Amino acid sequence: MKPVHAISLTAVILLAAGCSENLTMPPERTPYAAAEPAPLDCVPNLDERIDADELLVGFDTPVSYRINPANKPRAVDLVGLVDGLGERVWDWSDEADDQELQVVAASVTDRWYADSFPNGEFVAPLDAAGLVEGIYSRTPLGVFLLGYASPEEAPALGQTLVVYTEPVVIYRLPLDVGDEWVSIGEVRNATVRDLPYAGRDVYTNRVDAIGELWLPELQFEQVLRVRTDLTVEPSVGPGFSRKQVGYVFECFGEVARAVSADNETDDNFETAVELRRLGL
Helix, strand or coil: CHHHHHHHHHHHHHHHHHHCCCCCCCCCCCCCCCCCCCCCCCCCCCCCEECHHHCCCCECCCEEEEECCCCCCEECCCCCEECCCCCEEEECCCCCCCEEEEECEEECCCCCCHHHCCCCCEEEECCCCCCCEEEEEEECCEEEEEEEECCCCCCCCCCCEEEEEEEEEEEECCEECCCEEEEEEEEEEEEECCEEEEEEEEEEEEEEEEEEEECCCCEEEEEEEEEEEEEEEECCCCCEEEEEEEEEECCCEEEEEEECCCCCCCCCCCEECEEEEECC
């Protein structure tokens, strides 16, 4: 029993030593103070419209969309349903074999075609494949498309450089249900895939609904449905038309888009050649 008593006594001595007066007091330190979080550039206020300061451009910031594979059309419901509270809901939350599309808005200054667009502020891909870039400007009155061009000066498909004689209004601000406008882009002395081109593009736009949009990873309240009918009228050769339905939300911009096949006549087309949804 003697060794056990010896161990117990040692433990008591160590505990006592631990409780003895500390002759080396640590220095006093200021309590940690967290830095103030940076304010957000834009915060949705859900007032059922989109003002100019709620449609900003994030330069060089990738935005990820889900998108259907090329040449694989996707079923789409543009009508939606009305819930028990009388609110319209579009359910685009289905999981599908989507691919990832990253869209980046960049400055026009370093592009090969910059001199052709002295009032251009930013560029972004016009098509999912990135074969053509749109050149845009923005004012408190709207977002304008100045024309479009191939990203490279001499691509394999041939150079494209189209400058509208007058800017086309993509979004007229503030954006509100009931808004309608028509904008015509006249094209002269242009180049499309190394071929001379002239004609005009007619954009007919209307904001015709507001509601809730369900996406696979996100849900948005008070999105505005913006319908755009584009009619392309070349000076030589047949033209075509195309319908696009975009869903726009405060501070986020376009969060979803459906594009029809060429020469579609039904405003609520049920098959989209392109369906993109903001997400992972």
